[in-house]
Amino acid sequence: MDDRDLLEIIRPVCGSDTCSDDCAILTLPCGALVTSTDMLHERSDFPAGMTGWQIGWMSVAVTISDIAAMGAEPLQIVLAIGLDTEERLAEIVLGAQACCDTYGAVYAGGDLDAHSELTIVSTGVGIIRDGEPVRRGGAKPGDIICVTGTLGRAILGLTGDSRFWKDLCEPQPRVREGTVARLAGAHAMMDISDGLAISLYDIAAESHVGMEISSGRIPLPPEADVQVALEAALYGGGDFELLFFISEEKMKNLTIPVTQIGRVSEGLKITMDGMELPKKGYLHHW
Amino acid sequence: MDDRDLLEIIRPVCGSDTCSDDCAILTLPCGALVTSTDMLHERSDFPAGMTGWQIGWMSVAVTISDIAAMGAEPLQIVLAIGLDTEERLAEIVLGAQACCDTYGAVYAGGDLDAHSELTIVSTGVGIIRDGEPVRRGGAKPGDIICVTGTLGRAILGLTGDSRFWKDLCEPQPRVREGTVARLAGAHAMMDISDGLAISLYDIAAESHVGMEISSGRIPLPPEADVQVALEAALYGGGDFELLFFISEEKMKNLTIPVTQIGRVSEGLKITMDGMELPKKGYLHHW
Structure with missing residues (x-):
């Protein structure tokens, strides 16, 4: 089984409309909020030679990319960091902050945990103040x-x-x-x-x-x-x-x-x- | 070192004000949004005997509790699920959905990953439409x-x-x-x-x-x-x-x-x- 097979277990629970895009959508009177969460961990996502700074940067970048894919502007990132050793934290948060700064998002803290394998989940909130998110379901013949x-x-x-x-x-x-x-x-x-x-x-x-x-x-x-x-x-x-x-x-x-x-x-x-x-x-x- | 020691590494990067509460705060014209993220994993958070449904429930509940602690109303939960075996997913998402339903939040999908140890990060967005979040820094002598x-x-x-x-x-x-x-x-x-x-x-x-x-x-x-x-x-x-x-x-x-x-x-x-x-x-x- 792969991700897309397993998504069929989640889809009937969450509703198909909710699981079909790079971000979830939350419509508020002041705009459409989009939220995305991404899990990265050492064995599958951080190749040997990648620095702590780059790990922090990438953890944020993958989520900002999902926000960008809706046509939204990133506002805020929170990171849940499952740390294997405490020494890695300082570089990771500097890389995360640099990526947030570059794209105008606020790095707003998150959660710290001890984990046998370095595991980082970044979650971001973005906003579209003047329109609707671009979704996956709108492509038309001729496009x-x-x-x-x-x-x-x-x-x-x-x-x-x-x-x-x-x-x-x-x-x-x-x-x-x-x-x-x-x-x-x-x-x-x-x-x-x-x-x-x-x-x-x-x-x-x-x-x-x-x-x-x-x-x-x-x-x-x-x-x-x-x-x-x-x-x-x-x-x-x-x-x-x-x-x-x-x-x-x-x-x-x-x-x-x-x-x-x-x-x-x-x-x-x-x-x-x-x-x-x-x-x-x-x-x-x- | 413990969590609160390591927080001192994050605090100067994110800004002290951001790391001081159960949730991060995002002020929008239509209200104060609060966001919280929590990492849970098998060895430290899911004792033997806990069902998949309970694992899903708890993963959502810990985040809704952080939202409640700001005096906010939960709106949306996304889960990043690092699954060790695919069989566990169905029960977990049903438990997550039940907790979201109970507290009026939308379970809006998230991310799926393969992980050697079952690891779930729940992130929630809440809102206060008619006031300010209650923070940790406001206690006064005599209270x-x-x-x-x-x-x-x-x-x-x-x-x-x-x-x-x-x-x-x-x-x-x-x-x-x-x-x-x-x-x-x-x-x-x-x-x-x-x-x-x-x-x-x-x-x-x-x-x-x-x-x-x-x-x-x-x-x-x-x-x-x-x-x-x-x-x-x-x-x-x-x-x-x-x-x-x-x-x-x-x-x-x-x-x-x-x-x-x-x-x-x-x-x-x-x-x-x-x-x-x-x-x-x-x-x-x-």
């Missing part, structure tokens, strides 16, 4: 499929290419880009932290659409081997870029550089270069 | 020290008295009582989840006051041995009752049963029956 940045960097870094180590350890969530995409009128959005392919499938499932993408259009780091980078981009995970869906006429509202990788189609299939795209990505298994 | 309920039950349950097992595993956060205390004009409040004694010290440190309590006034379960229950109440932890501080004249505003256990004094000492109260409680150690 253009866009991504920010260049993909595959994190896995290239993880698998030994030192030029991409910093991309892996210090992800830069796309807060400004998420807001620009929302204001431009994007119909659907999520981050591609589990890989591009599985993210396309997630949007397709929520939006009840198909997609056609071209491998040659996927933006890859120019300094990397194309085949290796493409595999990393599609199935690897760890890139905190945004994937969004927008009508052709609204593309002109975008004031940020993005790459068009394909189009939404009527059917329910997802194809790349005309062949069915494998549904693979970063998943937890039990 | 009456009040607690809700009867104390010591959780540790009595943990140490083998089956009459209190359910109190340990299914804590009932005092949401209504917290709001009543806030509206009555309580000056300071927190929950006593780490034990009564350490909680008195926490309030005293934030409020810069001393306290005098009487052991004979501490409300204990009538069916328990007094000495054993008193020790559990003072130093044990696991009781999710509220401790609050209110002026004598405002006591009449309280529409809930509470027990007066002492008074706030001018000095910085905390005494019980005239002797210095040991500063002990439930703490994590590294």
Whole structure:
């Protein structure tokens, strides 16, 4: 079983609408709040060589990325830190604070616990004061499929290419880009932290659409081997870029550089270069 | 080192004001939001014999208790669940949902992870629409020290008295009582989840006051041995009752049963029956 199988146990309890996006939504009179929580721990998320500062940065960045993926502005982060040894704490909180500062969020404390394996859960609250969150279920046939940045960097870094180590350890969530995409009128959005392919499938499932993408259009780091980078981009995970869906006429509202990788189609299939795209990505298994 | 020592590493980074209460505070035009996050894991928090349903209930209850301790109303809970085996999930989410339902919060999903030790972080958002949160720093000399309920039950349950097992595993956060205390004009409040004694010290440190309590006034379960229950109440932890501080004249505003256990004094000492109260409680150690 993987995460997406187990989500089917939670979905009927929480309600399907609640479990379908990068964040939960809480509508208040003064705006739409979005909240996201992410668990990271040493064995699966903090590769050897990552500093405490980077662990703190990344723990915050993954949550801010989820907030960005709704088109929201991050307000506040709390961290629950399960510490294996006390010496690590100081660097972790400095990295967390630096990431919060960079994106305008308040690092507001949290909880401390003793744990046999370093385990950090970051939870963030974001807000949209002037509109609605962009969800996963709004993609429409004909929409253009866009991504920010260049993909595959994190896995290239993880698998030994030192030029991409910093991309892996210090992800830069796309807060400004998420807001620009929302204001431009994007119909659907999520981050591609589990890989591009599985993210396309997630949007397709929520939006009840198909997609056609071209491998040659996927933006890859120019300094990397194309085949290796493409595999990393599609199935690897760890890139905190945004994937969004927008009508052709609204593309002109975008004031940020993005790459068009394909189009939404009527059917329910997802194809790349005309062949069915494998549904693979970063998943937890039990 | 214990939690409260390590908090001194976080305090200068986050700002002292942020780390001083049961919840972080986020002030919006439509009210004061309070957020709390709590990490629980098998070895330290889920005793053998506790069911999955109870694990889910407790994970939510500890966070709702923190929200109650600010005098706020819980709105939304997200859970990050690090699962050791997939079979446990269904019961856990049902228990979580039941606790959310009981206290009027929405269980809004969260994150799933694979972990060698069952680890759950619950994060909650609460709101006060019509006033300010009650914090730890407002106790004043002359204030009456009040607690809700009867104390010591959780540790009595943990140490083998089956009459209190359910109190340990299914804590009932005092949401209504917290709001009543806030509206009555309580000056300071927190929950006593780490034990009564350490909680008195926490309030005293934030409020810069001393306290005098009487052991004979501490409300204990009538069916328990007094000495054993008193020790559990003072130093044990696991009781999710509220401790609050209110002026004598405002006591009449309280529409809930509470027990007066002492008074706030001018000095910085905390005494019980005239002797210095040991500063002990439930703490994590590294």
